[in-house]
Amino acid sequence: MSFQLIERQILTSGKRQDIPEQPPVISTRDVDVYYADKKALDKITLDIPANAVMSLIGPSGCGKTTFLRCLNRMNDLIDICRVEGDIRIDGQDIYAPEVNTVSLRAHVGMVFQRPNPFPKSIFENVAYGLRIHGLTSSKSELADRVEDSLKRAGLWEEVKDRLDEPGTGLSGGQQQRLCIARTIAVQPKIILMDEPCSALDPIATAKIEELIDEMRANFTIIIVTHSMQQAARVSQHTAFFHMGKLVEQGETRQIFTSPQDERTESYITGRIG
Amino acid sequence: MTDLFTKVTPELKRRLRHERLFQWMGRSAIFIAIAFLLVMVGTIASMGVGALRQTHIELSVFLDPQELDTARLYDADYGRLVKKALRARFTEVKKRQDKRKLYNLISSQAEFTLRDLVVSRPSLIGQTVKVWFTASDDVDMLIKGNISSSTGNTQRRIDRRETRWINDLIAADQLESRFNSRFFWSGDSREPELAGILSAFAGSAFSLLVCFGLSFPVGIFAAIYLEEFAPKNRWSAFIEVNINNLAAVPSIVFGLLGLAVFLNTFGLPRSSPLVGGMVLALMTLPTIIIASRAALRAVPPSIREAALGIGASRIQTVFHHVAPLALPGMLTGAIVGMARALGETAPLLMIGMVAFVADVPNSIFEPATALPVQIFLWADSPERAFLEKTSAAIIVLLCFLVVMNLSAIILRRKFEKRY
Structure with a gap:
């Protein structure tokens, strides 16, 4: 606990007018994850502040995606995966027995590494989440929400004339923005992004990054990325994972300019990874 | 210029020879298969065409x-x-x-x-x-x-x-x-000039209808449960092994089961397409389950993640996204199983569908026979005129098969989606 306090002092001593002071939305304490007998995450303790972008960086296999998938319990789908420790979102333990993953995932949306639109029309892709959660009461309201979500995902102008065409017919970048529109349509508080740009070209990547920056006002975003530049561009906070351990976390600027741990330094300077 | 792109080393020559040899073997294999098929269809057609005239x-x-x-x-x-x-x-x-x-x-x-x-x-x-x-x-x-x-x-x-x-x-x-036209619109007869295929055709059609109605829903629901919901443990492995074994059980065993259970225990009508269809359904079920599970497994996991990620329940994920994508594969499996069931005689032997049936059945409860059984009965008859009837019945059976497979292809095209 004292370590936490010191760290917070380090954080608050820096210049960060752009980040409002708020209690953390997500807080994890001593989270261990096992795949069968293999330990994938070791005592992860991390606070994630609201309405900001936190990037999770680290070499391949360090556990950052595993950690991300703990936050909306996607790891439940893997039979051999076991999660221990305490993960709280707005103070609620999300692994408590009374928690239902359907409402959790409506609250904590996710965008995946490869764009994965449903093989349905563009409209249906966005409308699906609204339908299953019963979020709209009329057809016109549904259409409005779909339009609004597509606008917020920066895709409306490109697809407004072909909403009936299959979502799978769009380009990779458009597909990923469609997936983002689909996620924000159900109005989650938190959006998890698992390397959302790794399958995209630089122009599409730039569009998504711009979008992430805009979305920060309404959502808490946690993004896993392999690109250090991307982490530096889009995030306010960064956590560095290495071999299943959370090595260092803090303001992005501080992590990239004056890392405290030598492993962090090696990674961001390109010596490991 | 060097001869970099034209030089043929002995090693390269050997590789090219292997490639040519393999292609040649592949072509001759296809040629042999087609030749056999043509001989078979040609013989049957030339022998059966006479039955079209009287x-x-x-x-x-x-x-x-x-x-x-x-x-x-x-x-x-x-x-x-x-x-x-x-x-x-x-x-x-x-x-x-x-x-x-x-x-x-x-x-x-x-x-x-x-x-x-x-x-x-x-x-x-x-x-x-x-x-x-x-x-x-x-x-x-x-x-x-x-x-x-x-x-x-x-x-x-x-x-x-x-x-x-x-x-x-x-x-x-x-x-x-x-x-x-009598050949197509009447039932069997002792007199070859009066014998027709309709009662056997109707019997086969009714049996397959019952077979499809039972085995398709049961098969796909079993497959969906096993693939998407059942925990992967010793029990599910045991069930999987048993289903695979059932697919290889000789069909006459299913006939015996039908005789013992459907006829003797439940007292269902003997020789009826109802019981025939039930027995064929038992036989088709493992095929459909195996094919449906393979089709479900072929649906990319990203679709499941996408649905679960926006908060769809597991049931919604399966029935809104996974099952529709697997449906073409499931249908193909069902049609393959049904095609096998259509040609099956042995299980029908046990439940009394091997019989002289002159009346065309109007429902699944009336005595009936099936196309392969009719072919066998005619082939076994001494009259010379039954020879061409036998071949004509085989043509009808083959046409039935072709229509079934064609409809499967059309259905598959209709349901197929890109992902």
């Missing part, structure tokens, strides 16, 4: 008012009228034995043809009418050239004198070959 004979029948009591038209002796007409046509025939031969020119069906005519138009009584009758199978065979004149006169089904009568009829334009 010889008919025209006779002038005097509808004698003394024989036909207008109050009881249905019970009159029309056979006598037909025989009279034959005797009138060939007045030179006097001896009893010869008369019997003469009557054999016309099918035993003739009296019913005449009865139906008179009952529908009683005003014809007292007149002499020209009626076309179905010729007997022996006449038909002679016309189709299937009776060789090199066989000794007394051993032939049609001897020299009968041949003369027939030639006489031909000369008088009283004998002609017509399209044999």
Whole structure:
């Protein structure tokens, strides 16, 4: 606990007018994850502040995606995966027995590494989440929400004339923005992004990054990325994972300019990874 | 320029030779397969095409008012009228034995043809009418050239004198070959010229309907549960092994099971397409489960993640996204299983569907037979004319199969989606 306090002092001593002071939305304490007998995450303790972008960086296999998938319990789908420790979102333990993953995932949306639109029309892709959660009461309201979500995902102008065409017919970048529109349509508080740009070209990547920056006002975003530049561009906070351990976390600027741990330094300077 | 791109080393030569050899072997394998198929289809078609035509004979029948009591038209002796007409046509025939031969020119069906005519138009009584009758199978065979004149006169089904009568009829334009619609619209008969495929066709169609209705829903729900919901443990592994084993069980075993359980324990109607379909469903079920599980496994996990990620429940994920994408594969599996069921005789043997059924079944509860059984029964019959019927029945069976497979392809195209 004292370590936490010191760290917070380090954080608050820096210049960060752009980040409002708020209690953390997500807080994890001593989270261990096992795949069968293999330990994938070791005592992860991390606070994630609201309405900001936190990037999770680290070499391949360090556990950052595993950690991300703990936050909306996607790891439940893997039979051999076991999660221990305490993960709280707005103070609620999300692994408590009374928690239902359907409402959790409506609250904590996710965008995946490869764009994965449903093989349905563009409209249906966005409308699906609204339908299953019963979020709209009329057809016109549904259409409005779909339009609004597509606008917020920066895709409306490109697809407004072909909403009936299959979502799978769009380009990779458009597909990923469609997936983002689909996620924000159900109005989650938190959006998890698992390397959302790794399958995209630089122009599409730039569009998504711009979008992430805009979305920060309404959502808490946690993004896993392999690109250090991307982490530096889009995030306010960064956590560095290495071999299943959370090595260092803090303001992005501080992590990239004056890392405290030598492993962090090696990674961001390109010596490991 | 160097010869970098043209130089052929011994090593490269060997690789090229291997490639050519492999392609050549592949082509010859395909050629052999096609040749066998053509020989089979060609033989069956050339033998079966004769069954599409049937010889008919025209006779002038005097509808004698003394024989036909207008109050009881249905019970009159029309056979006598037909025989009279034959005797009138060939007045030179006097001896009893010869008369019997003469009557054999016309099918035993003739009296019913005449009865139906008179009952529908009683005003014809007292007149002499020209009626076309179905010729007997022996006449038909002679016309189709299937009776060789090199066989000794007394051993032939049609001897020299009968041949003369027939030639006489031909000369008088009283004998002609017509399209044999009876083959498609009637049930089985002991007389080859009267035998039709419809009862077997209806029996097969009803059985397959029952089979599909039972095995498709049960099969896909079992597959969906096993693939998407069941925990992966020792029990599910045990069930999987058993399903795979069931797919390899000889079909006659399912027939025995059907006999013991469906007929003897539950007392369901014997020889009915209902029980036939149930037995075939047992046989088809493992095939459908295995194919459906493979189809579900082929749906990319990203689709499941996408649905679960926006908060769809597991049921919603499966029924809104995964199952529709797997449906074409499931249908293909079902059709493959059904095609096998269509050709199956052994399990039907056990539940009494191997029977002479002359009536066309109207429901799944009436006694029926099936196409492969009908083929077997006709192939086993001594009459020469059943030979072409057998081949024609095989053609009908093959057409049934082609239609089933075509509809499967069309359905698959319709449901197939890109992802």
